[in-house]
Amino acid sequence: MESSIYKKKRNLLVFLVPAFLFMAVFLYYPFLKNIWNSFQNISSLGAAGKGWNEPWYSNYVKMAGDKNLRTALFNTLIMMAVTIVGQVGIAVVLALMVDNIKRGGKFFRTVYFFPIVISATALGLMFNLIFLYDKGMVNQFLEMLGKTGLTDWKDSAHALIIMMIPVMWQYVGFYFVILITGLNNIPEDLYEVAAIDGATRWQRVRYITLPLLRNVICTCVVLAVTGALKVFDLPWVMFPKGMPLGKTWLTGTYMYYQAFNTKNVDYSSAIAVLIVVLGIVTSKIVNKVFKEAEY
Amino acid sequence: MKKRVVCVLLAGAMVCSLLAGCGKKTGSDSTAGDDKTLSVTTTFAGEDGNAQNYKDAVAAFEKQEGVKINDSSATSDETFKARVETDFQAGSEPDVLFFFNGADANSFIEEGKVVSIDEIREEYPDYASNMNDDLIAPSLVDDKKYAVPVNGYWEGMFCNTEVLAAANVEVPGADYTWDQFLADCEKIKAAGYSPIAASLGEIPHYWWEYSIFNHTTPETHLEIPTSVDEGNGPAWVAGMEDIKALYEKGYFPENTLSAKDDETFALFTGGKAAFLIDGSWKVGGIAAACQSDAEDPSTLDKDKLDKFTVTYVPTNGERKATDLIGGLSMGYYISKKAWDDDAKRDAAVKFVEYMTTDDMVAKFAQHTASALKAAPEVDETQFNSLQVKAIDMMAGVTSLTGAAQDLFNGECRISTFDGMPQIVTGEVSAKDAVAEGLATYADQTAE
Amino acid sequence: MKNKKPVSIWNGLIYVVLSFWALTTIYPIFWIVMNSFKAKNEILANSFSLPLGDQFTLSNYKTAFERLNIFSAYRNSLIISCTVALVVVLLAGLASFALVRYRFRLKKFIYSLVIAGMMFPVFSTIIPVFRMLNVMHIANTSNLWMSLLSVALPQIAGNMSFAIVVLTGYIKSLPIELEEAAYLEGCSAYQIFFKVVVPLTKPSFATVAIFSFLWSYNDLFTQMFLLRLPEQRAITRLLNELTAMEGTNYGLMAAAVALVVIPVIIVYIILQKYIIKGMTAGAVKG
Numbered sequence A: 001m002e003s004s005i006y007k008k009k010r011n012l013l014v015f016l017v018p019a020f021l022f023m024a025v026f027l028y029y030p031f032l033k034n035i036w037n038s039f040q041n042i043s044s045l046g047a048a049g050k051g052w053n054e055p056w057y058s059n060y061v062k063m064a065g066d067k068n069l070r071t072a073l074f075n076t077l078i079m080m081a082v083t084i085v086g087q088v089g090i091a092v093v094l095a096l097m098v099d100n101i102k103r104g105g106k107f108f109r110t111v112y113f114f115p116i117v118i119s120a121t122a123l124g125l126m127f128n129l130i131f132l133y134d135k136g137m138v139n140q141f142l143e144m145l146g147k148t149g150l151t152d153w154k155d156s157a158h159a160l161i162i163m164m165i166p167v168m169w170q171y172v173g174f175y176f177v178i179l180i181t182g183l184n185n186i187p188e189d190l191y192e193v194a195a196i197d198g199a200t201r202w203q204r205v206r207y208i209t210l211p212l213l214r215n216v217i218c219t220c221v222v223l224a225v226t227g228a229l230k231v232f233d234l235p236w237v238m239f240p241k242g243m244p245l246g247k248t249w250l251t252g253t254y255m256y257y258q259a260f261n262t263k264n265v266d267y268s269s270a271i272a273v274l275i276v277v278l279g280i281v282t283s284k285i286v287n288k289v290f291k292e293a294e295y
Numbered sequence B: 001m002k003k004r005v006v007c008v009l010l011a012g013a014m015v016c017s018l019l020a021g022c023g024k025k026t027g028s029d030s031t032a033g034d035d036k037t038l039s040v041t042t043t044f045a046g047e048d049g050n051a052q053n054y055k056d057a058v059a060a061f062e063k064q065e066g067v068k069i070n071d072s073s074a075t076s077d078e079t080f081k082a083r084v085e086t087d088f089q090a091g092s093e094p095d096v097l098f099f100f101n102g103a104d105a106n107s108f109i110e111e112g113k114v115v116s117i118d119e120i121r122e123e124y125p126d127y128a129s130n131m132n133d134d135l136i137a138p139s140l141v142d143d144k145k146y147a148v149p150v151n152g153y154w155e156g157m158f159c160n161t162e163v164l165a166a167a168n169v170e171v172p173g174a175d176y177t178w179d180q181f182l183a184d185c186e187k188i189k190a191a192g193y194s195p196i197a198a199s200l201g202e203i204p205h206y207w208w209e210y211s212i213f214n215h216t217t218p219e220t221h222l223e224i225p226t227s228v229d230e231g232n233g234p235a236w237v238a239g240m241e242d243i244k245a246l247y248e249k250g251y252f253p254e255n256t257l258s259a260k261d262d263e264t265f266a267l268f269t270g271g272k273a274a275f276l277i278d279g280s281w282k283v284g285g286i287a288a289a290c291q292s293d294a295e296d297p298s299t300l301d302k303d304k305l306d307k308f309t310v311t312y313v314p315t316n317g318e319r320k321a322t323d324l325i326g327g328l329s330m331g332y333y334i335s336k337k338a339w340d341d342d343a344k345r346d347a348a349v350k351f352v353e354y355m356t357t358d359d360m361v362a363k364f365a366q367h368t369a370s371a372l373k374a375a376p377e378v379d380e381t382q383f384n385s386l387q388v389k390a391i392d393m394m395a396g397v398t399s400l401t402g403a404a405q406d407l408f409n410g411e412c413r414i415s416t417f418d419g420m421p422q423i424v425t426g427e428v429s430a431k432d433a434v435a436e437g438l439a440t441y442a443d444q445t446a447e
Numbered sequence C: 001m002k003n004k005k006p007v008s009i010w011n012g013l014i015y016v017v018l019s020f021w022a023l024t025t026i027y028p029i030f031w032i033v034m035n036s037f038k039a040k041n042e043i044l045a046n047s048f049s050l051p052l053g054d055q056f057t058l059s060n061y062k063t064a065f066e067r068l069n070i071f072s073a074y075r076n077s078l079i080i081s082c083t084v085a086l087v088v089v090l091l092a093g094l095a096s097f098a099l100v101r102y103r104f105r106l107k108k109f110i111y112s113l114v115i116a117g118m119m120f121p122v123f124s125t126i127i128p129v130f131r132m133l134n135v136m137h138i139a140n141t142s143n144l145w146m147s148l149l150s151v152a153l154p155q156i157a158g159n160m161s162f163a164i165v166v167l168t169g170y171i172k173s174l175p176i177e178l179e180e181a182a183y184l185e186g187c188s189a190y191q192i193f194f195k196v197v198v199p200l201t202k203p204s205f206a207t208v209a210i211f212s213f214l215w216s217y218n219d220l221f222t223q224m225f226l227l228r229l230p231e232q233r234a235i236t237r238l239l240n241e242l243t244a245m246e247g248t249n250y251g252l253m254a255a256a257v258a259l260v261v262i263p264v265i266i267v268y269i270i271l272q273k274y275i276i277k278g279m280t281a282g283a284v285k286g
Helices: A010-037 A058-064 A067-099 A105-111 A120-130 A137-144 A159-184 A188-196 A201-230 A233-238 A251-261 A265-292 B002-024 B051-065 B078-090 B103-110 B117-123 B161-166 B178-190 B205-213 B233-248 B261-269 B282-289 B302-306 B342-355 B358-365 B385-395 B420-424 B430-446 C005-036 C040-045 C059-067 C070-101 C107-119 C122-135 C144-172 C177-184 C189-200 C202-218 C220-226 C235-243 C250-272 C279-285
Strands: B037-041 B068-071 B096-100 B153-160 B194-196 B273-279 B308-311 B323-327 B330-335 B399-401
Touching: A010 A265, A010 C070, A010 C107, A010 C122, A010 C144, A010 C189, A058 A265, A067 A105, A067 A159, A067 A201, A067 A251, A067 C005, A105 A159, A105 C005, A105 C250, A120 A137, A120 A159, A120 A233, A120 C005, A120 C250, A159 A201, A159 A233, A159 C005, A159 C144, A159 C202, A188 A201, A201 A251, A201 A265, A201 C107, A201 C144, A233 A251, A251 A265, A251 B078, A251 C122, A265 C107, A265 C122, B037 B342, B051 B068, B051 B342, B051 B358, B078 B096, B078 B103, B078 C122, B078 C220, B096 B103, B096 B342, B153 B161, B153 B205, B153 B261, B153 B385, B161 B178, B161 B273, B178 B194, B178 B273, B205 B233, B205 B273, B205 B323, B233 B420, B233 B430, B261 B273, B261 B282, B273 B282, B282 B385, B302 B385, B308 B385, B330 B342, B420 B430, C005 C250, C059 C250, C070 C107, C070 C144, C070 C189, C070 C202, C070 C235, C070 C250, C107 C144, C122 C144, C122 C220, C144 C202, C144 C220, C177 C189, C189 C202, C202 C235, C202 C250, C220 C235, C235 C250
Parallel strands: B037 B068, B037 B096, B194 B273, B323 B399
Antiparallel strands: B096 B330, B153 B273, B153 B308, B153 B323
8 A cells, every 4th residue: 555655754744743733732732631630629610620639530430430421321322323323324325316316416415414504502492392292293293193192202211212313313414415525536437437337326336336435434434433422412402411310311411511510520521531532442443343344 | 716715815814913913912911902991791691681781881881981891791601600710710800790799709709819899998988888788798708798789689489370360279479378389289280280380300490499498497598408417407308308299299290300491481471380480580581471572572462471470489387488589699890900900990990880870770670689778769660560560579578598509509419409300209319319419518618 | 318217216216215305404494494584482382384474573683683793793703714614624634645645653643633632522622722822812802803813723623633534534535546646757745735636635625624614613612712802703602692591582593593504505505516526537537
């Protein structure tokens, strides 16, 4: 793979330094402070630490026994599966379809982008009204079909599903745009050659498109699993504080809650460290799986 | 393509201004460059009922004194609090700040970054002289008074009289007892309505406060117990048990654990629930719900608003129903930085004095409390019917007590606030939950 | 075109699926625009009906335009977000190219750093960032340009990781033969990047620019911290000020969302021109 062009390492610095300088100053240094904070006792955001925790690693001990955090990790694991299958999966199907049609491609590409640009507050409100107990769209519709009695869609039995559907739906467009860009990077000549060889449409997808798209799909899956770890706004608007009965915690919402609601900033910093570690580990796993896959 | 050219130009402009800025850095602090400016941060912004009053007052002050106000007011939320705190830490605090006087102010008072009223009076003897000093809340840190209050708050029980009439229940008054309240709830429930609009899952705060207040007295309410068995400890447990009993009888909406606060509030304004315990700011919220255009008071549906009233919270113990939770939780601070700056000291004092004259305070306070020694008469004709009812209610109040939860802040609240659903469903016993919170509180204060 | 029968059935099915998804994505925008023409008390009661007759009102937009200086906020937003998008695309492009094509010792570690950069929550980094900007006299000044810059700088860093992850994915898929050909013709590494890699992956750069723009534009938290004075406010920050607080005014919120969304959609449609099939084929032959 390595070509002789890229032997001169001197250029490397010029390519890498500007980007990483920005990140070092505005991301890595502040996050080192965050790691430091996770050992301190800090009672509100912006306040100075009141000294070391006793013992200094106590937040990490606390995490091991935290029931809500366990729920959050479990829900986040489900969320990862949902984002991989629901977001990336649907996006791949839609992108392949749009790539294969002659008319209207531009239209679909534009409208699929819509959900990402709307703020979570507005979407949260809309979904709240759709699933409203007395009487949102769904309950009105069921009543029309002759169902008696109202269903509380946000109770313990339904909450997790009702939280995940909007999150899944919102970000399909995001992966769709990334994938369709990847499709456009594939040179048209390859398809022309294949067509001359008499390949069917399915064969072209199977033997040209998917293999060439593999790196981009891998990127999408990395973004999906890391995204699941930090997703916050839409779930928080619909189900604040893990409502009902702490059933809907996610790592992202739980971290926010610890920082802003309970003002346990040091513990929140520790959860942030956990999220970063999990993000690196899961993305490593994804990269490994995709590297070993046959194509 | 054009767009891209524009972007490049804009980016170029930014780089130029960056260079220009670097050159200027030799001067002193860039906000303090002009001695005729004052930086002010308040919470009178966004949909705060006094946002417009504040803007008008600032404009008038600028005109009168020839001082430019750099106003960085913002809606009061957690981000705002964090911003204020960070500003003090980084030494970029405003000259004048309108902020909470409770635990939220502890950190900058501890570090001596604001000036106390007494210290200001040594040089400006008339500073806040129109205020009744007994009503100005002292700091939790050193018992000194720092913040000059303007408008206060109270918490009361709003009623939807339409629902009460449909259930054949009378509008409660000053001598309303707990037993009457329970009997009325039963009637309302039998008539097919929700007796109490509350989201125990999201905002149990008002019920938490009053349920405990029901078992304490105005004198003792603010004492945080050291354990469940001592001081107010049993009162706290009894309060939680009361909420549980109401929940078990089905007096809260069916989805009180999964609904958000705006949903249950909509039940109340939509004529599906009878009672709502909430703060004085909901007077505006209910009026807005009765306007076809929430921004325009002239579109108010007066008949609809007349169906709402506000009254005292029924009592279940020693306190009288007319003893309410309320007080003055915010005020104007002058920062040490501005005080030590000769160019700003005078302007900062003048600004606070201007914002706390009798007339100004009366205008901001409306039906809520104020600390004025001699409050000017209010002209009731300018108020809507609910505001008038609120003024009437306040006239009969026997005492206003601060909220215990303002002292019981942060992590210690988890077990009884966010844990309220677990308490009412019996997953955790009230006693255990209170004990857990008190233990956390003890840890916090010990530090 | 010699369309055989099964193909057109397939085509029909494809259009049905695509249209169904399109419906789910168009409806929310439609719902928001529709409710922005309704008064507040109509929304909770009748959020899914059309604003006809008595229900119709322009007051939400009137309030937004009368009370706020929307146009200067749009200008501030565009300045910040265009700067962020441009700088991110340029720097992340360079870095991704190096990460894909060069082989060096710390590569794996650096890639982990990039992933980590994507995971940092804003609120855990904002306070040190604010202090630094404050020391540099960029934040907390009454100078408009400095304040806008103070938002752009952390946002550039914040979007960099995402951009690098996505761009490395695209650049990996490029056939290296083209670059080798350019090398044989005597191009330096920089020339290869700008004359071969960039033209070939133009759509990818456009995509990354779109998302960097979008996230910078919607990043309320950083704006809340760094844009204080009224004339500095960017559009998301300005409209949040209008609609935050209790007694939420849903009609006004819908109008605010509509006003925020429109420029983003315009930018997307403009940039989409670069994500068109066929351009790449030409570049390869040239």
